[in-house]
Amino acid sequence: xxxxxxxxxxxxxxxxxxxxxxxxxxxxxxxxxxxxxxxxxxxxxxxxxxxxxxxxxxxxxxxxxxxxxxxxxxxxxxxxxxxxxxxxxxxxxxxxxxxxxxxxxxxxxxxxx
Amino acid sequence: xxxxxxxxxxxxxxxxxxxxxxxxxxxxxxxxxxxxxxxxxxxxxxxxxxxxxxxxxxxxxxxxxxxxxxxxxxxxxxxxxxxxxxxxxxxxxxxxxxxxxxxxxxxxxxxx
Numbered sequence: 001x002x003x004x005x006x007x008x009x010x011x012x013x014x015x016x017x018x019x020x021x022x023x024x025x026x027x028x029x030x031x032x033x034x035x036x037x038x039x040x041x042x043x044x045x046x047x048x049x050x051x052x053x054x055x056x057x058x059x060x061x062x063x064x065x066x067x068x069x070x071x072x073x074x075x076x077x078x079x080x081x082x083x084x085x086x087x088x089x090x091x092x093x094x095x096x097x098x099x100x101x102x103x104x105x106x107x108x109x110x111x112x113x
Numbered sequence: 114x115x116x117x118x119x120x121x122x123x124x125x126x127x128x129x130x131x132x133x134x135x136x137x138x139x140x141x142x143x144x145x146x147x148x149x150x151x152x153x154x155x156x157x158x159x160x161x162x163x164x165x166x167x168x169x170x171x172x173x174x175x176x177x178x179x180x181x182x183x184x185x186x187x188x189x190x191x192x193x194x195x196x197x198x199x200x201x202x203x204x205x206x207x208x209x210x211x212x213x214x215x216x217x218x219x220x221x222x223x224x225x
Contacts (some may be wrong), residue, residue, distance in 0.1 A: 031211040043117075043203060044156075044216040077207040093211045101146075101148065101167050101214060 001051050002094045006104035013080055021075040023037045023090035026091045028068045028107050031093040035064050035075050038087045038106065047075070047088075116140050117217035119204050125223045126194055130192070133190045134220045136204030144168075144210050145187040147179060148203040150219070162187055163210055194224045 003026045013019055023033075032051050034043040044068040048057045048064040050073065061074040073090055081092040093099040117138045122156045126132055138145065176192045187204060188220075190202040193222035204217040 025220070032213075034213060036216075043218040044205075046213055046215060049213040087154070091156075099172075099211055100158050100161065105155055 001048040002030075002092065002102045004090060004092060004102050006088075006090060006103035006107050008107065009105065010108045010110070012112060013078070014038075014081060015080060017111075018076070018078050019080055019082050019109075021077070021088050021090075021109070023040045023073040023075070023104055025060065025071045025073075025092055025102075027094050028071050029095045030068065031095055031099060032066075033066055033073050033090060033092040035062075039091060040086075044089065069087075073097050080109075082111045083113050085109055115196065117204055117206055117215050119202075119217040119220050121219065121220060122206075123221050123223075127225055128194055129188055130194050131192045132194060132222070133188055134202055134204075134222075135225060136187045136189070136217060138185055138204075138206040138215070138217075140215060142206040142208050142215075143184060144207045144212075145181065145184075145211075146160065146205040146207075147189050147215065147222040148216075150203060150204060152200070159202075160187075162211060163198070168210065194196075196224050198222060199224045 005024045034049045035047040061078040070078040087106040087108045091101045091103040144163045146161045150156045158180045162181045174184045178190045180188045201219045205214045
């Protein structure tokens with residue numbers, strides 16, 4: 001059974017700092033890994049999808065990497081801004097029939113002005 | 114243009130009632146999902162439909178019955194609501210069952 005872990009559960013940083021959010025998973029036989037952002041009381045917004053054959057994906061100030069052999073993914077946020085404050089969740093699909101998305105519990109990020 | 118929409122956004126009801134949540138996607142996707150986010154914010158899949166066929170049923174009580182009248186719609190009907198059903202329910206869709214998923218805004222269900 002796939003388990004996805006995100007530590008720490010919460011993080012507070014000053015504006016402008018570059019930061020890394022970590023995600024680890026127990027089963028390395030994954031199809032894809034997806035990073036989401038959730039604002040309070042809102043739905044999930046897809047940030048980046050990394051396919052199993054890829055090592056990283058970039059979108060603006062965000063860069064996500066995937067290392068299947070070590071069971072880890074990281075989301076790098078450059079030059080953080082108060083608007084980046086949200087909960088960031090990673091989720092992946094394990095290979096096999098009827099694969100489903102398994103979520104971590106998320107990291108709540110607060111960027112202080 | 115809303116990609117994945119859900120109605121209602123909020124639902125407050127009493128124990129024992131039956132209620133439905135509707136979901137529609139205009140992305141042309143083949144696969145749709147229902148997720149439950151509990152009070153600890155943990156998100157877990159409940160059901161998945163591909164081309165109107167149920168492909169994942171995650172040991173959800175049979176009081177929950179999804180229905181997909183067509184590929185663009187996936188509704189969730191809940192019978193005999195219980196206090197423990199209070200949560201935020203999210204609908205999502207994707208091109209295939211391992212493709213990028215797009216989520217709706219959620220329905221906050223409160224059972225009193």
